[in-house]
Amino acid sequence: MTVQFSILGIMMMVALVLDAMAFIVLLTRARRAGLGLFAAGFASAATAVVVRSVHVGHAPMQNLFEVFLLMGALVFPLSLFFRYVLGVGGMAFDALLAAGVLAPAVFVFSPEPAPLPPALQSVLFVPHVAAYLAAYVVMAKVTVQAVWQLITVAAGNAEVSAGAERSAYRMVALGFPLLTAGLVLGAVWGKQAWGDWWNWDPKELWSLVTWLVFLAYLHLRALGGRRWATAGSVLVLAGAACILITLFWVNLSRLFAGLHSYA
Amino acid sequence: MARGRQVGLGLTLGALGVLASVSIVGAFLGAERARAMFNSQPLVAFWILLAGLLVAGFFLMPRLVRSPGLAAMHLGALLVLVGGMGGSDLGHRLAGRLFGAAKIPHGYMAVEEGDATDAVRDSETGETIGRLPFRIRLEDFRIEYYPSDRPWELWLERPVVFGEGFEMGMAPVAWREGEEASAGESQIRVRVVRYLSAAAPVYDGAGGLVGAEADAGSDAAAMEVIVSLGERSVHGWLAPAKGESRTAFSLAPLLPDEVRGHPALALWFVRPPSMPKDYFSDLAVLEGERTMARKTIEVNHPLHWGGYHFYQAGYDEAAGQYTILLVRSASGLTAAYVGFALLVAGAMARCWVEPAVRKLKGRA
Numbered sequence: 001m002t003v004q005f006s007i008l009g010i011m012m013m014v015a016l017v018l019d020a021m022a023f024i025v026l027l028t029r030a031r032r033a034g035l036g037l038f039a040a041g042f043a044s045a046a047t048a049v050v051v052r053s054v055h056v057g058h059a060p061m062q063n064l065f066e067v068f069l070l071m072g073a074l075v076f077p078l079s080l081f082f083r084y085v086l087g088v089g090g091m092a093f094d095a096l097l098a099a100g101v102l103a104p105a106v107f108v109f110s111p112e113p114a115p116l117p118p119a120l121q122s123v124l125f126v127p128h129v130a131a132y133l134a135a136y137v138v139m140a141k142v143t144v145q146a147v148w149q150l151i152t153v154a155a156g157n158a159e160v161s162a163g164a165e166r167s168a169y170r171m172v173a174l175g176f177p178l179l180t181a182g183l184v185l186g187a188v189w190g191k192q193a194w195g196d197w198w199n200w201d202p203k204e205l206w207s208l209v210t211w212l213v214f215l216a217y218l219h220l221r222a223l224g225g226r227r228w229a230t231a232g233s234v235l236v237l238a239g240a241a242c243i244l245i246t247l248f249w250v251n252l253s254r255l256f257a258g259l260h261s262y263a
Numbered sequence: 264m265a266r267g268r269q270v271g272l273g274l275t276l277g278a279l280g281v282l283a284s285v286s287i288v289g290a291f292l293g294a295e296r297a298r299a300m301f302n303s304q305p306l307v308a309f310w311i312l313l314a315g316l317l318v319a320g321f322f323l324m325p326r327l328v329r330s331p332g333l334a335a336m337h338l339g340a341l342l343v344l345v346g347g348m349g350g351s352d353l354g355h356r357l358a359g360r361l362f363g364a365a366k367i368p369h370g371y372m373a374v375e376e377g378d379a380t381d382a383v384r385d386s387e388t389g390e391t392i393g394r395l396p397f398r399i400r401l402e403d404f405r406i407e408y409y410p411s412d413r414p415w416e417l418w419l420e421r422p423v424v425f426g427e428g429f430e431m432g433m434a435p436v437a438w439r440e441g442e443e444a445s446a447g448e449s450q451i452r453v454r455v456v457r458y459l460s461a462a463a464p465v466y467d468g469a470g471g472l473v474g475a476e477a478d479a480g481s482d483a484a485a486m487e488v489i490v491s492l493g494e495r496s497v498h499g500w501l502a503p504a505k506g507e508s509r510t511a512f513s514l515a516p517l518l519p520d521e522v523r524g525h526p527a528l529a530l531w532f533v534r535p536p537s538m539p540k541d542y543f544s545d546l547a548v549l550e551g552e553r554t555m556a557r558k559t560i561e562v563n564h565p566l567h568w569g570g571y572h573f574y575q576a577g578y579d580e581a582a583g584q585y586t587i588l589l590v591r592s593a594s595g596l597t598a599a600y601v602g603f604a605l606l607v608a609g610a611m612a613r614c615w616v617e618p619a620v621r622k623l624k625g626r627a
Contacts, residue, residue, distance in 0.1 A: 115540065118540065118541045118563070119562055119563065121563060122563045173614040173618065174614070177614050180610040187603060192563045195576075195589045196350075197603075200297035202291075202297075205286045205287070206286075206290055209283045209286045212286070215279060216276055219275055219279065222272060
């Protein structure tokens with residue numbers, strides 16, 4: 001674990017600390033102060049994103065360091081959307097998620113910039129990655145709702161469990177089109193760069209599995225409504241596991257070497 | 264109808280489970296083996312079953328027709344499957360048998376600068392697997408590199424005694440501008456008079472290199488050198504042509520007259536290891552002797568002509584004299600792209616627009 005003592009590293013560290021403080025303050029129900037801290041954390045993370053973009057000369061989406069930095073900055077605006085448009089609460093968790101996503105960028109991943117390889121110089125680079133990052137943040141929130149649904153149903157609290165299930169469904173409905181857009185934009189880009197819109201690459205296949213799992217969730221809900229809420233929550237957890245595999249394992253392990261190895 | 268709907272949705276869930284499971288297996292197999300598995304007979308039967316389920320959905324579930332979002336998503340998925348089948352090797356074979364459309368599904372072309380070819384080769388065996396109804400000519404191939412702070416390298420190519428004979432070897436020259444440096448263990452001395460980190464070569468009327476001038480837009484360097492061996496010396500410029508990564512300067516005049524030219528003696532000016540920014544092939548499409556189209560292709564920007572796409576896939580790493588093009592038939596692509604558009608539009612309509620409209624109507 002290394003701590004970066006650069007301007008970028010300090011801004012990211014400040015964002016992480018502010019997000020962690022926002023989580024604690026929001027837990028104490030001091031919503032206004034918590035929201036202020038969360039917003040300040042976002043401002044710091046967003047500035048870090050801009051600094052990084054200027055430094056590397058492209059959108060910061062090339063490697064895991066940049067992806068996690070960007071995701072950390074995305075959580076706050078999405079959290080506002082969850083809260084004020086979808087009516088799904090849990091902002092304290094969102095602040096914790098922002099801190100948790102920034103932590104690997106601050107402590108684990110190398111910030112060493114690298115030039116963009118030819119395949120990444122495409123107009124589809126930004127929309128493809130942005131759609132996936134937004135989808136992943138949304139699905140992280142869905143996962144919390146699913147876990148909460150499973151806990152409350154096990155505790156026999158049917159009313160809270162139903163609320164968690166409704167929230168999870170609303171969030172999946174928000175994230176699924178983003179997953180679809182990410183998958184399709186990737187396919188169109190694959191056609192331009194590699195000659196085929198589907199190359200059976202391990203990362204492509206894990207992305208497909210993720211999409212299929214959430215598609216199955218939507219079919220299950222269409223089939224059984226809220227009757228099979230627990231099965232739906234299990235599917236959400238499976239989808240979250242697939243996202244983690246797509247994001248980390250395929251990138252970090254030599255097991256799945258493929259076309260996305262630079263990512 | 265409710266029973267049929269339940270059966271249909273149940274079958275769909277089962278199909279999604281099968282596809283997800285097979286995809287996980289494919290991810291462990293690697294791309295090539297996964298491609299083979301997904302094109303095997305059992306999986307072809309599965310794709311047809313999946314397409315059948317999608318079609319059946321429109322008859323069994325009135326909601327699919329009533330909801331524009333659901334209809335678009337399911338029709339999109341169907342079109343993607345149809346497009347995938349149309350673009351597959353099996354799809355090409357079937358089209359050949361049924362309609363006599365004998366297209367080559369995919370292959371490679373190696374084209375030398377100034378040459379034209381219509382031969383498409385197999386990627387593994389290199390054998391010609393078919394000929395296009397037109398030819399592709401390579402007019403120029405070049406690589407653009409990211410700027411590097413490292414100066415270009417000098418290497419001396421000279422014979423090294425090896426047993427009874429000799430073999431050619433390269434020795435680095437640790438050069439500094441304005442100073443004289445030795446080249447390996449040889450007695451050859453290299454004096455770098457001037458080094459231009461971004462330069463363009465200057466030629467005389469006959470095309471001979473006479474110098475170089477600073478050019479901020481160039482990704483190549485140039486160097487003025489004096490090379491000496493004993494009493495003899497040569498003076499000249501090392502300035503690669505645009506897009507080239509190396510150039511040689513013959514040192515034959517340094518050798519005694521009786522051995523001049525045998526063996527070779529040369530000073531190489533070589534780009535330091537640097538990451539390529541992009542690869543470019545200037546292509547022309549020829550039908551007979553007529554040039555039908557020209558395009559400079561690069562990564563992410565293929566040439567589309569005559570139902571095929573041509574992609575920059577490789578090049579002659581030794582001398583940059585030929586390019587390797589990936590050739591892919593465009594069959595099925597339109598169906599797949601329309602399917603993609605419908606999938607995304609349908610998902611957004613179903614998950615975002617329709618609930619918002621329902622909410623607004625509820626408020627009203």
